[in-house]
Amino acid sequence: MPEPTDNIRATGSLVCVGLNYKTTPVEVRERLAFPENVVPQAVREIRHLPGFGESVVLSTCNRVEIYAAHQLPDGKTSHDELRDYLVRHFKLQPEHAEAMVLYNLDAAEAARHLFRVVSGLDSMVLGETEIFGQVKAAYKTALDTGATGKTLNKLFQQAFTVGKRVRNDTMIQRGSTSVGSVAVDLAEKVHDLKECRVMLVGAGEMSRTCAQSLLSRGAKSIIVSNRSYDKAVELAAEMKGVAMKFDEWEHALHEVDVIISSTSAPHFVIKKDQIEQVMRRRRWQPLLIIDIAVPRDVDPAVNDIEGVYLYDIDALQAIADEGRRERERQLALCEQIIEEQLAKFGFVNA
Amino acid sequence: MPLTSILLLAATLAFAAAVVQALLAIKSGAWRQAKAQVVLMALGFGLQTAFLYHRGQEVGQCPMKSVADILVFIGWSVVLLYFLVGSGFRLSLLGLFTAPLVTVMQGIALAQGFGPYAIKGKINALVELHAAVALIAYAAFALGCITGVMYLVQERMLKQHRIHALFYQLPPIQGLAKAIQRLVGLGLVLLSAALGISFALHTPVSNPKLVFSWIVWGLYAVISFLMWRHVTSPRRTAWLAVLGFVLPFISLWIVTHA
Incomplete structure (x- = not known):
């Protein structure tokens, strides 16, 4: 690691203390999470701790981190102060306080960590974008509360610049890493999602996830059909869709653009001749079929029909795996950008 | 080398560079909408326009009477339409598919060479308008062909x-299927207008020219009808839009030599 320059020493009062999904199990994380409405009070309290002048609290389901600027004689004291604050704030029993594993980062390490967090490199799903918005919201809360100053304002602005640069200059966001997001990507390449009507045949957990992903990205409507009609009604209500009796779903096939099938039937539920008729009624409008069931619900020969695109669970999983591998390949490039930016902003020597 | 040839060569190199840049980006797996792509396309378009201006000055009329000139004019119209309609798609990506076609067309034009025109009489503004509108229609068909290729590529990857x-x-x-339909429709409307103008011409028009223009019109009318009535699958209509462009492309030789 290069020796810090004078410029770096000027930002040496920066500290980050936190825990995340890698260091701490969810049972402990949930005990240490700051509810959204408590964060303004927390940043004020930390700012007024002896020796501290600025603070930002980032609290998500995967991490709790305090970024602060201090004038204490050494980093160790600041780490201890912030640890004690967490123990006091959450009224932790001694055994829980003892079990709490925190990372303590100073100056360049703290900046590097924030740059990695904001770029999605420290996330559970590598390259995910939600964290960027969460960091922005955390910073805004602190800013509005008056808990930030020169050091943290500069640091967070730099972090947002780095985050954008990493996303724009690399393909860390490219590809899908989960079956649900693969389903959305495929649907987007077949249809305009805003016009997309979805049908769930069977109400398994994974089909529910896929449908929710599609709806969250703007799919127009959803029909749910299940052997248990009550379950279909329940799921349809949850997704603001329409429930359909299981012996009726075939009649509505021509009206939908995406079919997600996940029944527990031991045989093919959707057959080639059935879809051929559907395609004639659809006047060749393309149809995406996602078959999540094992054993499969859809006859593979359906993929031979023009305008029909069939993906089974293995195909979806293979795409998601490739997406993850692609993101991992991008990791080195992202780290390089972060190191360049750390040098540019004077945290480390070039 | 005359100025016009230098301009056209430079334009062709700009489009070729756009192709190379895009292919390298795709090969590296890092394809994204690069500014360089749009800049190269815009540079090529500027050079094409300068070529047409100087060539027009050279021959004293709209340069649309030799195969080489017509190819450049269609290439120019294709790039113009690409900038006009491209924002409706992914601009640089349409450029990736447009640039090779324009490079090939201009390459053929450069190989053919540009000679002086034999002035047959007074220039008729209606004839010029008829020719210009017809060539822009051909450019719309060319862009329909390019969009058809994009459809077939995407469809194959999905399958x-x-x-x-x-x-x-x-x-x-x-979206691509709709774009093909619109571009073929636009070309058909423009070609209908060009043929409509020909009825008002007092200058005699040779039979092969008219016959071929009407054959092209008929072909695209059929393709449009098939698309409009959903008689066949979008994949087949995409193939029709791609293969259909062969006819107007070939007809250029017949029309210019008739």
Whole structure:
């Protein structure tokens, strides 16, 4: 690691203390999470701790981190102060306080960590974008509360610049890493999602996830059909869709653009001749079929029909795996950008 | 080398560079909408326009009477339409598919060479208008052909589960199918207008010219009808839009030599 320059020493009062999904199990994380409405009070309290002048609290389901600027004689004291604050704030029993594993980062390490967090490199799903918005919201809360100053304002602005640069200059966001997001990507390449009507045949957990992903990205409507009609009604209500009796779903096939099938039937539920008729009624409008069931619900020969695109669970999983591998390949490039930016902003020597 | 040839060569090199840049980006797996792509296309378009201006000065009329000139004019119209309609798609990606076609067309034009025109009489503004509108119609058909190629590429990737860099950049196949329909429709309307103008011409028009123009019109009328009535699958209509462009492309030789 290069020796810090004078410029770096000027930002040496920066500290980050936190825990995340890698260091701490969810049972402990949930005990240490700051509810959204408590964060303004927390940043004020930390700012007024002896020796501290600025603070930002980032609290998500995967991490709790305090970024602060201090004038204490050494980093160790600041780490201890912030640890004690967490123990006091959450009224932790001694055994829980003892079990709490925190990372303590100073100056360049703290900046590097924030740059990695904001770029999605420290996330559970590598390259995910939600964290960027969460960091922005955390910073805004602190800013509005008056808990930030020169050091943290500069640091967070730099972090947002780095985050954008990493996303724009690399393909860390490219590809899908989960079956649900693969389903959305495929649907987007077949249809305009805003016009997309979805049908769930069977109400398994994974089909529910896929449908929710599609709806969250703007799919127009959803029909749910299940052997248990009550379950279909329940799921349809949850997704603001329409429930359909299981012996009726075939009649509505021509009206939908995406079919997600996940029944527990031991045989093919959707057959080639059935879809051929559907395609004639659809006047060749393309149809995406996602078959999540094992054993499969859809006859593979359906993929031979023009305008029909069939993906089974293995195909979806293979795409998601490739997406993850692609993101991992991008990791080195992202780290390089972060190191360049750390040098540019004077945290480390070039 | 005359100025016009230098301009056209430079324009062709700009489009070729756009192709190379895009192919390298795709090969590296890092394809995204690069500014360089749009800049190269804009540079090529500027040089094309300068070529047409100087060539027009040289021959004293709209340069649309030799195969080489017509190819350049269609190439220019294709790039113009690409900038006009491209924003409706993924601009640079349409450029990726447009640039090779224009490079090939201009390459053929450069190989053919540009000679002086034999002035047959006074220039008739209606004839010039007829020719210009017809060539812009051909450009719309060319862009329909390019969009057809994009459709077929995306469709193949979806069918074969080949999901990579290019897949994420191409628009949805349903959008591409609609774009083909619109471009073929636009070309048909423009060609109808060009043929309509020919009825008002007092200058005699040779039979092969008219016959071929009407054959092209008929072909695209049929393709439009098939698309409009959903008689056949979008994949087949995409093939029709791609293969259909062969006829107007070939007819250029017949029309210019008739």
